Amino acid sequence: MTHSEPDGVPVLALEGVSRSFGAVRALQDVSVRLFPGEAHALAGENGAGKSTLIKTLAGVHRPDKGRVLLDGRPVVFHGPADARDAGVAVIYQEPTLFPDLSVAENLFMGRQPRRSLGRVDHAAVRSATARLFQQLGVDLDPDRPARGLSIADQQLVEIAKALSFDARVLIMDEPTAALTGSEVARLFRVVRTLLERGAAVLFISHRLEEVFALCQRVTTLRDGRLVSSEPVAGLTEDGLVRRMVGRDLDELYPKQPAELGEVALSVRRLTREGVFTDVSFDVRAGEIVGLAGLVGAGRSEVARAVFGVDRWDAGEVLVDGVALTRGAPSKAIAAGMALVPEDRRAQGLVMEMSIARNIGLTGLRATTTAGLMNRGAERDRALDWAVRLQVKFARLADTVGTLSGGNQQKVVLAKWLATGPRVLIVDEPTRGIDVGTKAEVHRLLSHLAGQGVAVLMISSDLPEILGMADRVLVMHEGRITAEIPRAEATEETVMTAATGRERSAA
Amino acid sequence: MTTALGGSAQQDAPAGSGRAGLLDQVLKIRELAIGAVLVLMLAATELDNGSFLSVQGIKDLLLNASILVLVATGQALVVITRNVDLSVGSVLGITAFAAGDILQGGGNPVLAVLAAVGLGIAFGLLNGLLVSIGQVPALVVTLGTLYIVRGVDSLWVGSREITANNLPASYSGFGHDGLWAIPYLGLLAAAVLVVAALYLRHYRSGRELYALGSSPEAARLAGVPIRRRVLTAYLLCGALAGLAGALYLARFGNVDSGTGTGYELTVVSAVVVGGVAFTGGSGSVHGAALGALLLTSINSVLPAIGVSSVWVLAIDGVLLLAAITVDRLTALRVARLLRNRAAATRSLRDHPAQTRSLRHG
Amino acid sequence: MADLTGADLTAAKAQDDVAAPPSATRRGGAAGLVRWDTVVGALLAILLLCSFGFVGDFGHTLNLSFLIGNTLPMALIALPMTMLVAAGEIDLSVGSVAGLSGAVMGSLWNAGMAIETIIPLCLLLGLVCGLVNGLLVTRLGLPSLAVTIGTMAAYRGIAQIVLGSNSVTDFLQPYLDFGSGRIPGTFLPYAAIPWAVLAVIAVLVLHATGVGRSLFAVGASAEAAWFAGIRVKRLRLSMFAATGVVSALTGVFWVLHYASARYDNATGLELSVIAAVLLGGVDFDGGKGTLGGAIAGVFLLGTLQNTMSLVDVSAQSQTVVTGVLLVVSVLGPRAGRQLARTVARRRSAGSGNAPVTSG
Incomplete structure (x- = not known):
């Protein structure tokens, strides 16, 4: 399995990680390696352990067994802040913003640039936000409150946040579930730019065509265990589904013609x-x-x-x-x-x-x-x-x-x-x-x-x-x-x- | 097509800033409105009763408000984090007695004030630990500590009482005197208010209080040290309640085991009238201070215009109801406005040509 | 319509066995743990036994009837309050409504009206007060905490306007007897009978009807309840109305029991009621709790206060106990769950290792 992986040290990796919640074993002996410049897909049905894996990488959960490796060295993330400081950015399926605060404050909460006497430099926050939005080609006013933003716009704010601290690892949990085709295309453009700059990306989507469009490598989980980790090239959608489900799938759209009534x-x-x-x-x-x-x-x-x-x-x-x-x-x-x-x-x-x-x-x-x-x-x-x-x-x-x-x-x-x-x-x-x-x-x-x-x-x-x-x-x-x-x-x-x-x- | 899109993006930018401006304006209008009501009310009273706004009259107004402003400032810090501290009345009572006890024993006034503040911090710590570590609803916990602190106060104080005669004249003097129409207490309250406002506006930890009140989940993911911040808010609230206790003693001189009973509701009213939302994440300390000023002024205005004091309580209640009702109606209106504007800009963005031709036609 | 059988759906052997991890804030997990309302009931039983055993005057008929009479106001209001809290709302104005009802009763009595006319009018007034609370909450979408802090001051203020600082005490003896007398041969006050009737109705409504089921659903998630066709606003409004009526009734009882109508009757009653209800295990966030627990909580507080006065603990310092109980009642279940979770986790980790050591 490892022979086709890129050379060098993975930025972030899990090694033999297990994690249980009460009697439920969410992850058992799972390993994943994320490399710079590579988009890595995480596939699996609901309940396969994907969310637990992401949260382990993001410092929300700590593994019961196994290790998290950063640049090849074991680390312990004591919370989301530790992971963030190590350059791991997570975009969750449902964006989590502060509705009452301005978009700019949302981006820089807890790490605002400061000026004399430790005061927050509001002007710098605003201009940095405007710059990021410009890079992303987004027209959002940095001063507007996050309340009332569409999900797509909220996701863009989250991505701008990831950009703002030069994330080395970008983890995206079903970012496209609520997006339209053109919004997905815009998102992918941004992600590809990040990849070119050498970021590692972990991508989760139930839409398999997106996995094939964006990712170079896919890891499949089933029942909390690792099924496979392989290059996307040479894999078919059916093949991937079989790995996820563990069998051939019945017809996805079993529409029968029906007689119309009143x-x-x-x-x-x-x-x-x-x-x-x-x-x-x-x-x-x-x-x-x-x-x-x-x-x-x-x-x-x-x-x-x-x-x-x-x-x-x-x-x-x-x-x-x-x-x-x-x-x-x-x-x-x-x-x-x-x-x-x-x-x-x-x-x-x-x-x-x-x-x-x-x-x-x-x-x-x-x-x-x-x-x-x-x-x-x-x-x-x-x-x-x-x-x-x-x-x-x-x-x-x-x-x-x-x-x-x-x-x-x-x-x-x-x-x-x-x-x-x-x-x-x-x-x-x-x-x-x-x-x-x-x-x-x-x-x-x-x-x-x-x-x-x-x-x-x-x-x-x-x-x-x-x-x-x-x-x-x-x-x-x-x-x-x-x-x-x-x-x-x-x-x-x-x-x-x-x-x-x-x-x-x- | 591309040029049209570019054009629409340019058109969109000012519309966007207009949206934010609108919300900002509403928030400012909220505080301006309280200020306007306050000024109108005082002016009308002055017209009716010429001696109301004499130097002494103004001084009395400010004196009455100062203590409430202090406690309301502390309460606002807690409410911004989506919590509440109902124990402030009990804390004020027990710290006032503690300060009085020290002074009666011939203690140093500075020591007495420090002791009151320290005791307040201790109770703030208790509340803060229960809420942040125990993860229990703030309303319930502080309702509990309201009882506990009041009970401890009663056990300790018993039927003893502190009267103004037992206090050093300098201490009572501080509670009454001032520079021209501005009492020392008012200056102190204003200083605390300014510091609290600067902290909330310009410091990371201050902004984080808003953040965790606005969305605790997002705050956790953003790495905000939630427990520590909530604890800080309660500590500050307790400290200010303690300080207010010491000043209450200076102002009124009379303290027994019932001092400050029911005060928590006045404080919460002031904060809410001042536009600090119970749902956390919004409002300001100066809003809360304005609310406190308005509430205490009404209490002075009514007797001045010959209304019996039995009306005060009912008017306070109705005022609180009016404040939250107006807030809610404004919020609904703004939401509707935003929605319609969003719809308008959306069609503008998607059909710039069409809109333009409509305008020409 | 559609009769579906298992065969109609091709059995996709869904891989859903691994459940989502329980979030740290989820309440009521940890199966096997004793329910909190049972704990409170047991505490009440122990307290009663100890009081009977060790406190000399406790068992006297007169004392028991004092205990019940003094606890009845709390016990009355706790009935609708439990439902309100279960539905995710709260009413802080109950003490003021009781006070207002008493004040109006006093001033109407002074005006020469018959008590048979006064009582329905007071109940009607309570209904109006409750409706005002409920309409402000449901129509305008305001938080009930803020609304009822406001009406708490407003209603008390109106009571003050109505009666000033006067007190009315010259009610006719038969009525006062109903308020403070007891059923011959027992320690039960007359007023315990209407309370028992109301309590039975409340238990049935909350725990054995669709209304009760809906109340819990509304408390746990108002949005999901509305999507399921429950008339959320109407339900909440009717709970506020019921609370208003029962509070007014309590005000009438208070006047008769203590033979005095004053504007400041029942001041602070709201806090004791809420303390008792929460102590009884009703979840402050809504969606959970039992009336049995709430009633046990009420009588636990009432008995504790009675016993402590008998052993010469001052009334003021009894509030320490109330406060501690309240804090324990919210901390206790949480700490218990936390403990159960840690134990479960350690045990599962242990069983995970077991095969290795045996093999």
Whole structure:
């Protein structure tokens, strides 16, 4: 394995590292070596131990066994600050900024340039930030507060932060999950510049094409153990998936043609000021309608308004021809609607509650007799659905926080399918979950459509939209700009509509 | 296309700075508004009752505010870190008695003040350790220490009482005299305020207090020594409560085991009225000081315009409610404004040509 | 609709066995550890046994009825307060609402109104006070701590405006008897009966209905609860309203029990109630706790105060004990979990080594 690695000493390496959390062995005897100028991908399904590995490199966790090597010498990071001082920059999946402080302060917190009497040199902070943004080709005002920045912009701030202390190692945990194609391209340009300057990069993504586009070497983990570490050249996507999953994968997009029934969900001229405007569409029973568009185009916002989580200012929503009250999810649920939200940890689940109670939350009426809860009925209902969706759990009374991402998503699906919905809205149903579970979710959606459920699927994953949807709606800046039937939907037609090029050409 | 994009980038820059300016302005307006209310209120009272703003009147206003300003400054430091210290009233009470006990025994006034501050620091340390090391909610812990300190105070003091007659005249004098209309206490409070403001604005550790209040998780990842900073905030808060205790003794002369009971709520009100958010990460010590000045002034204004003192408490409460309500409504408005501006600049960036042609047409 | 069977989903043998590492802040881990509310219940039992055994006057009927009568205000308000805290909110204005209710009761009595009319009016007033709190919190999205610090001052201030520094004491004897008398042949005050009824209702609502389930969900994550179709605002509003009504009721009881209506009745009651509720293991951050624990916490505090006065500990210094208990009640469970985690970790490391030594 080592013969194809570049010569010289790795900047940062793990050697035979093990780490357990209680009874869970997150990492067992794992070694990774990061070299200057090389982009190294870390592959593996959810729960394979990737996050633990990153956090060990970043000084958040300390290994139980094994060593961290910096320039070939063993080091002990006592906290994130130690790792940072050693030149290790980490960009987490969800950027962590100080919303109340200016962008410039966010970059230099704790290491601001100082002038006489140890005072912070605010002007220097500002100009250094402006310089970094200029290098990155970003137009952000250093003085604006971080509150209200888009995820893409927040990520750029994090990257500028990494640049600002000349990081020798850049670790990126799914930085592209929330980015659009052009934003990913911009990110990759920046990363390549860093590589040319001799930085080492560790990159994690569930989008395999990005691994192949950016990285020279890939390390695969499975169940906390090292599966392989090899050059990307000569590897195929299927080969990589097989290493991650440990077997051949079933078809990822098992869409079966379904018979379309009556219109189940009808959205008429829906408008929420400053967010989306004049949105109209229908979804028929048995149909999967994809809602595509760039992040920030207003897709999730439409879903939230349709379900009643947010209020709308004008228009109406009909389920089976009956108009819904605005801003009332309970009414939408009663009408037969369900929403699997974008952010499962904050919106989909009550993380501190048990699996049974999370699933039970949508069935409080169904499991109540004479005003009192029937705990047996609640448990049976939850168990039934957890088993049907093959959630991997130890006990129904365990908190959902102990489950992996893919299984958490299955609990969210179970919670909603248990209500027997006629209209199912799924918002990024497979974001951040592993390929194996992804295929399961797709099979489930296809099956539901076959049973006559009307499905509205929002996704930033274009192959998923193209593979699953009978019809694709595309949003751009809060409006629906195109409706494309399955036969005509291609990456190009969808992206054209999503970027609004069609309109400006017209 | 490229040139159009370049053009839009240039257009975007001023729009961006305008956004930040807007928020800045709102924050300044917040403090200006309190100042304006204060001035208007005092002016109106002066018109109604000509002797209100005499030299002595101004001096009384400042004297009344000084002690609250000190404690509110300390409290603001803690609230900025997304914590709270409810024990300040008890600490003020026990330190006031400690200082009085030393003076009564013929002790040096400087020693008495130092002892009060030291005792305050000790209680700050206790609170800070419980909150930062014990990782328990600050409200609960300091509610507990509120009781504990008050109880210790009662055990120690019993039914004893310190009266102004037992104190050295110089000490009481310091609590009443001043340069023209400005009492020494006011000068001291102002000095503390300026130092605290400079610390928060210009020192790394001061900025880190805002950082960890704004997002503890981000602060941890940025390597901010969270425990040490939280501990610092509590130590400073305790020290200032102790100092305020010593000054309370100088000002009022009368101290017993009940001194400072319920004071924590006045302090928290002053801080919140002054625009320091309970959610941490924003606000300033001078805002808190303005809040304190406003609250104590109202207490002086009402009797001056002939309103019975039974109204004071209700008005304080309503004022606090009004302050947080106005804050919230402004924040919602600003958020809406930002959203609409963002939408506007976004379409400007993406369709510069279109926008331009619309303008021409 | 959709009848899914396992066969419909190709069994992707998901590799999800390795769970996410428990974050350091997660509460309620460490299975096998005794629950905190049980600990408090046990402490109460031990305290009662010791008091009966070693404190001479404790077991007297008169003392027991004093104990219960003095604890009832706390016990009453603790019922809705537990639900409020479980839903992630807090109400600091309860003492002031009780005071205001008492002040209004006194001034209406002075105005010659019948007590049968006054009491409903006071409860209505409590409802209004609770609604004001709740509307400010739910409609404007303000933090309940800040709102109720404000209304705490405002309501107390209104009480002062209503009654000034007067006190009203000339209530008719039958009513006063209800407030301080006891059921013949027992040590139970009459007022314990309505309290017991309310307590049963509260336990059922919190632990055996969908409303209670929803309250915990709202407390743990309001956003997720809203996405699950729970009417978060309405639920919180109704809890504030209930707290207002019960606080007003407590104010009425206070006046009758101590035979005095003053604007400063029940000052500081909010802190003892919150101390008792937290002591009973209700999580300050919302989402966790039991009413049984809260009630045990209330009576633990009440009994402790009673016993200490019997053994001549001054009332003032009893607050030290309250404070220490409060700090211990939040530190204790955390320290316990920390310990359990360390032990578990050491044990797992030990079992990891075991095969090596045996082989």
